[in-house]
Amino acid sequence: MSLYLSTKPFYFQLLRPLKTSQGILESKSGFLIQIQDDNAHIGWGEVAPIEKSELKICESILKEIGNSPTRNQLEKDIGSWPGTLGFGIGAALAELDCLIGSQSTQEWLPSPKSAILLPTDKSPIETLMPILKSNKNQQQKLTFKWKVGNYSNEIEKKLIHDILVILPNECRLRLDVNGGWQRAQAMDWVNNLYLEPKIEWIEQPLPANDIAGLQELSKKMPIALDESLLSTPSLRGTWDSWQIRRPTLEGDPRLLLKTMHKDSRYIAISTSFETGIGLRWVNHFAGLQAKGATPTAPGMAPGWCPVDNLFSANPKLVWKAA
Ligand SMILES: [Mg+2]
Structure with missing residues (x-):
């Protein structure tokens, strides 16, 4: 043929x-x-x-x-x-x-409700306040994701404190470091946050290749791998805390489909900003994840892509x- x-x-x-x-x-x-x-x-x-x-x-x-x-x-x-x-x-x-x-x-499955990606070009508190205010009556379990590394360490430690004060108990926060911390700094954050139930996980706190350091941190609290899974794909078979899977970056989607039909525990699905063609797959994987044993909000970054036929x-x- x-x-x-x-x-x-x-x-x-x-x-x-x-x-x-x-x-x-x-x-x-x-x-x-x-x-x-x-x-x-x-x-x-x-x-x-x-x-x-x-x-x-x-x-x-x-x-x-x-x-x-x-x-x-x-x-x-x-x-x-x-x-x-x-x-x-x-x-x-x-x-x-x-x-x-x-x-x-x-x-094709639809995606469940996404985590809310806090904009990085303004204070996270400024974005959070009106969302939490309008959610006050509904008390929906909202999940937020905040990317650190945009301010100094001291300012971000103060910001995380302020975020956790205003975040209701039913809401969750993910911190994404994109590999930006060194070991001592990462351990300091982990020691400050590991007893905090509103933190769902810290994502890629250390550079992609520092697997030993990441393992050490994951003994204390959930550590999600993102960049490490792309640079060392074999970790997809061995990392037993959360895995951020970005279907349109990681390769043949038929393999991920097989994996997720077998076992989708601790897999969290994330967009890499796709057109409508790739988005059907990301939505589908997020839909499959939601049906599994550890459902959690996917990271679809709603509101970051334009609304037109390309999507x-x-x-x-x-x-x-x-
Ligand atoms: Mg990430």
Whole structure:
């Protein structure tokens, strides 16, 4: 059976820049993927790395693959590509095979309510106050995520204290350090927070490669890995505290699908800011997570992407809008 592969570049700007201890993310760019078979069935994917250097590598591999790849060649090579290209091609093949989607017994699931990502370009307290005020009567269990590393350590220690004072008992807070602390600083924060039930976890407190340091911290409180799982994928099989899984960055989504059908405990799903094509997968994984034994709010960063057809759940509209 012949396959026909087309690509189309896309670009969008986030509605506000995302500042982390590792840099500023203001926009996303990449390629939409369309794979068609002899019967005119279509599968869709997207390839959109955070790192510009990875995009260049993906672009040159896509050129090599060309417009009429063989199925065998794609399946043989997919594991050796950068994760984002593995996602794009694997997603399209999964849909082509009716493993997922409207033609499949496994329909796309919607995402449950997301954690709220606090903006990094203003004080977290300023953002929290009106949200908590309007939630006062409903008393919904809200989850917030705050990225540290944007102010000095002293200011952030004062801010976390202030946040915990105003945060109701039923709400939760995740701290994302993006690998920005050193061991002594991380242990100091852990010693201050490990008895605090409103803290759900600290995410990637140490650099991605400091696995021994991360293990030490996780003896005291839940430590979620994010960047470490991308640089050392074998940790996905061994880290038994929380794992932040970003489906569109980590590779062939058919593997994550298999994993999550078997056991989705302590997996938390996170967006990497996708178009509507990638977002269907992130929503689906978040929906699967919610049905598992340890449901927790996914990190979908609501309100950070524009609202237009590039983010539609209909891949044809996404393709046209790119
Ligand atoms: Mg993170």
